[in-house]
Amino acid sequence: MSHALQLSPSDDVAVLTLPLEAGAQICGVALRQPVPAAHKVALHAIPAGGVVRKYGHPIGIASQPIAAGEHVHSHNLIVGTHDAAIGQESGSVHAADLAPISASFDGYRREGGGAGTRNAIGIIASVNCSATVVRRIARNFEDRVFPNVDTVAPFTHGSGCGMSKAGEGFETLERTLAGYARNPNFGGVLVIGLGCEVAQIDEMLDRQGLLPGPRLRTLGIQDSGGTAQAIAAGIRIVEELIEQAGGDRRSTCSAADLVLGLQCGGSDGWSGVTANPALGVASDLLVRAGGTAILSETPEIYGAEHLLLARARTADVQRALQGRIAWWEDYAARNGADLDNNPSPGNKAGGLTTIFEKSLGAVAKAGSSPLNEVVLYAERPKARGLIFMDSPGYDPCSATGQIASGANLLAFTTGRGSVFGAQPTPCLKLASNAALARSMADDIDIDCSPVLDGMPLEEIGATIFKTLLAVASGQPTKSEALGIGDFEFVPWQLGAWL
Known part of the structure; x- marks a missing residue:
């Protein structure tokens, strides 16, 4: 070497x-x-x-x-100026489709469409006021094993009231909660509210096109008679959901049913050389198989967006991405921040200096597929293939949005080390260097450092893709084995709190 x-x-x-x-x-x-x-x-x-x-x-x-x-x-x-960085490199709209391939996995077919890679039960708080009830119900099912049910997971957050019932903040929260409720990795969902909050459950479900039924249940604490009664009622409902989901069985599904969230965190100077481009190869393979890959973290494509703009399927897609970049420039400015504040102390210790350098490495996760659509945070894509979802660069927040957008798989590259995991979506961890893969072996699924010894990116990318299919078919990831994932539910909080 x-x-x-x-x-x-x-x-x-x-x-x-x-x-x-x-x-x-x-x-x-x-x-x-x-x-x-x-x-x-x-x-x-x-x-x-x-x-x-x-x-x-x-x-x-x-x-x-x-x-x-x-x-x-x-x-x-x-970092210099953004215009100086991208210069004349934006290029014209151009997209080249990749040759299709065939691939499959064993998943859970869902009546509403799509397929799950896991069969979980979710207990979702509509508002922070119901967080304790949600977690007390979930606690009753900790360390219990149920046939064909992977986990019973609570999802709590710090919002849902004290906010306007319109605008970015409310709409983003609602898309996130509804997106989790319809994620195919759930075999059953219970949504719990207090009763008087701004984020009313029935209104949310109606606006988002969701109908309560045997697999989607709701519960109000005030209507139940208080905390103790709501916990008891919630336990009964979850037991019914477990019984329903217990009858689900895996069957052969096309890889076209896979939606892969592309994540990186704790990046270093090797992330853009080994793990990210290797994941980009796997992302291209999934797109060739008819599946969907979601790239996110808008502040971490800043200064490298010209690489995506040149691959936009249409001029409308190009303009949509430019619009999100402009939104972030304004958002950072009005909050007294600069997008170059993004590289963390760990990023810099690992060799990264500017946001442009970090972004050029991060974009490599998206491979070379055409960019087919740009969506808002937690918005469900209409297209397949490579999608860009607007989000902050904070990993748990970004991954939360991807899962709400339908991701039933996550792949997460890291160079400094990350202990991230997500429920109900399995997260495959990819190390950029051998030292990390050794020192955090309990957290890392695949070591991408052999690229530095001459292994072709195509070879390690094919290994990642094969492993993703195995994980989608039920093979546990390291983060799942550690039981990580319920505290990592972090919806993006926007707008004024009142």
């Missing part, structure tokens, strides 16, 4: 594959100081104000003169 990688012939930097001391030779230049692994080194002199490229695209502007062999990081690289 080389001591450094130049990822594109036009790059101004190379990425170290291991930590090196001053004087070490890489790509024909000598290091001027010690540089950690996964960090960047200048391949030639770069003047102050000069554009710095990685992956063949701008990642920022030199804030001072940078000498050949110098460590390139936060002390001498700034």
Whole structure:
């Protein structure tokens, strides 16, 4: 393995594959100081104000003169302006379909359409006021095993009242709750409210086209006579849902019924080189099989959106994505933030410097498929194939939106380490480097670092796709084995609280 990688012939930097001391030779230049692994080194002199490229695209502007062999990081690289980053790189609308393939999994066919990869029972709070009742009901079913039912999971949050009954905040919450209620990974759902909250259950179900029935039940605490009576009534209802779902059986389903949420968190300098592009190969395979892949985290495509705009199926899709980017620029500005605030301290310790650099690596999760649709947070896509769902870059919040949009599988890449999991959707964890795969072996499902030793991305991507089909058919992920997932329900909270 080389001591450094130049990822594109036009790059101004190379990425170290291991930590090196001053004087070490890489790509024909000598290091001027010690540089950690996964960090960047200048391949030639770069003047102050000069554009710095990685992956063949701008990642920022030199804030001072940078000498050949110098460590390139936060002390001498700034994000610059968005227009300077994307320049003339947006390109024209172009999309090339990939050759179809056939693939299947064993899943739970649902009467309302789609197929589940799990058969769970969900207990969903419409408002924070019902959170304790929801969790007390779920506690009654902890550590119990039920035939053909994977879990009984509570979903509580901090909203549902003290808000306007119209506008972004209310509409986003309603889409999220209704999206979970209809996710095919549930064999039964109980929605619990207090009774007097803004987010009225009956109104929500009616607006969202959901009908209560044997698999979708509702409960009001005030109507039940209070906390103790509501808990008792909820336990009885969940027992009935378990009995209903217990009769479900897996059968052969087309991979076209799979909706894969693409996630990354705790990214490092290798995420965009190994795990993310490997997941992109798997995403393309799923799209070729007729399935759907949802890319999200709008702040983490910022500065790299031109790569998606060039793949938009239509001009309308292109304009929709540009509209969401503009919304985020305004949203950050009016809250006194900057989208370059996104890279976390861990991201930077792992070698990432600017949001543009992070975004270029994150977009690789989407492979090379045409972009068919842009949807709002928790909105159900109308198209299949590659979809972009608007969301924050905060992993639990973004994944919550993807599950509400119908994701019955998640794939999550990480370079620094993540302990994320999600109910009711299994989450496959992909490590960008071997050290992480070893140190957090109980959390990591697949090590993507062999790419650095020469394994083709197509090979590890095919392994990821094969594993996703196995997980969809019931193979547990590491996060499922650890019982992670109910506290990671984090709906995006927007709008004023009153």
